[in-house]
Amino acid sequence: MKKKLVSLLTVTAMTFSMLVGCGSEGSAETTQPATTDTQTTQTTETTDTAQTAEQPAATSDFADKKVGVCIYQFSDNFMTLFRNEMENYLISQGFSKENITIVDGANDQATQTNQIQNFITQGVDVLVINPVNSSSAATITDLVVDAGIPLVYINREPDADEEARWADNNWNVTYVGCDARQSGTYQGEIIVDLGQDKVDLNGDGKIQYIMIEGDPENVDAQYRTEFSIKALEDAGWTVDCLDDEVGNWDQATAQQLVANALSAHPETEVVFCNNDAMALGALQSIDAAGRKVGEDIYLVGVDALSEALEDVIAGTMTGTVFNDHISQSHSAADAAINYIKGDGNDHYIGCDYVKVTSDNAQQILDSLK
Ligand code: GAL
Ligand code: CA
Numbered sequence: 001m002k003k004k005l006v007s008l009l010t011v012t013a014m015t016f017s018m019l020v021g022c023g024s025e026g027s028a029e030t031t032q033p034a035t036t037d038t039q040t041t042q043t044t045e046t047t048d049t050a051q052t053a054e055q056p057a058a059t060s061d062f063a064d065k066k067v068g069v070c071i072y073q074f075s076d077n078f079m080t081l082f083r084n085e086m087e088n089y090l091i092s093q094g095f096s097k098e099n100i101t102i103v104d105g106a107n108d109q110a111t112q113t114n115q116i117q118n119f120i121t122q123g124v125d126v127l128v129i130n131p132v133n134s135s136s137a138a139t140i141t142d143l144v145v146d147a148g149i150p151l152v153y154i155n156r157e158p159d160a161d162e163e164a165r166w167a168d169n170n171w172n173v174t175y176v177g178c179d180a181r182q183s184g185t186y187q188g189e190i191i192v193d194l195g196q197d198k199v200d201l202n203g204d205g206k207i208q209y210i211m212i213e214g215d216p217e218n219v220d221a222q223y224r225t226e227f228s229i230k231a232l233e234d235a236g237w238t239v240d241c242l243d244d245e246v247g248n249w250d251q252a253t254a255q256q257l258v259a260n261a262l263s264a265h266p267e268t269e270v271v272f273c274n275n276d277a278m279a280l281g282a283l284q285s286i287d288a289a290g291r292k293v294g295e296d297i298y299l300v301g302v303d304a305l306s307e308a309l310e311d312v313i314a315g316t317m318t319g320t321v322f323n324d325h326i327s328q329s330h331s332a333a334d335a336a337i338n339y340i341k342g343d344g345n346d347h348y349i350g351c352d353y354v355k356v357t358s359d360n361a362q363q364i365l366d367s368l369k
Contacts, residue, residue: 064096067124067128070105077303082154085330105130126151129151152173153177155220172339173347174345174347178323180219180223180224183224185227191298192235206240207238209239213244215248228300258285274302300321304356309365322354322356
């Protein structure tokens with residue numbers, strides 16, 4: 001069963017790589033969903049709501065309220081920051097630590113679905129879910145809505161059809177997250193801002209790059225892959241994809257992939273990684289290959305993990321994009337609180353990414369302390 005899933009993911013990954021990665025030319029419209037405009041508009045419209053909801057709540061109301069939180073995988077660096085921040089914030093809003101239960105889906109949808117069923121049996125007041133597979137969202141929503149429990153999805157956005165059902169049926173279901181297209185665009189712009197003369201190290205008029213993708217089922221991975229390259233093309237640059245691999249958000253996997261890619265393609269000028277964990281793995285292989293970021297290669301990630309910020313400050317990473325786990329986790333908790341209070345929420349609660357280079361990396365790092 002597990003094997004089947006893995007090979008299915010691999011096939012999806014390969015298909016996806018062919019479409020979006022090294023085959024990016026002319027494929028942009030295939031991967032651009034028809035809902036782009038709607039989602040962007042929703043993000044803008046809901047910003048105020050998200051901010052208003054940041055007001056501290058009356059603490060005593062929530063001490064006996066039960067919150068169930070499902071995380072797709074505890075070993076994920078970014079989701080660890082997210083869940084810790086959310087737990088602390090909920091406690092600061094008056095929830096009791098023993099009434100906040102956070103479980104590890106171990107990157108297995110069947111495990112997570114069981115956990116959701118257990119939370120339903122326990123009668124939690126609200127569920128916060130970071131799905132293992134966004135494509136299982138419809139099944140998850142049906143389970144949770146049938147049980148009469150409000151639901152806040154985080155980080156892995158369900159597709160537009162699924163989100164439309166929440167509004168159509170007036171269900172207490174929402175999604176909290178940032179628009180991954182923006183993070184991809186920022187990655188590309190960080191490279192473009194360096195100037196083509198600097199990045200085109202071999203002077204052949206093209207940018208030779210390798211792409212290391214997160215989980216290919218995840219829109220964050222899809223959009224970051226697509227929009228980072230689109231930003232170069234929009235600037236009039238010609239790109240040359242040397243390799244496009246799936247690193248599943250994981251540092252050790254990315255380290256191996258980049259080691260192989262660099263030895264097969266020493267002409268690589270830019271390494272794009274869909275997140276910082278993988279960029280940190282890429283950096284280990286860049287070092288091992290005797291290359292120097294900023295001199296004979298460029299490297300970008302997403303998340304602004306503290307270690308990556310230190311690298312941006314030191315010049316060993318070109319840049320990253322701050323994926324604000326603080327505002328996202330607070331907005332998710334605030335949405336849960338609104339449901340508990342009976343106030344309801346918009347069905348999409350957005351946020352903004354922040355471009356990070358050596359100019360502001362220290363400032364971002366300080367803000368996280
Ligand atoms: C992304 C994040 C990745 C990983 C992923 C999990 O937003 O950038 O590092 O945590 O979510 O879905
Ligand atoms: Ca070149």
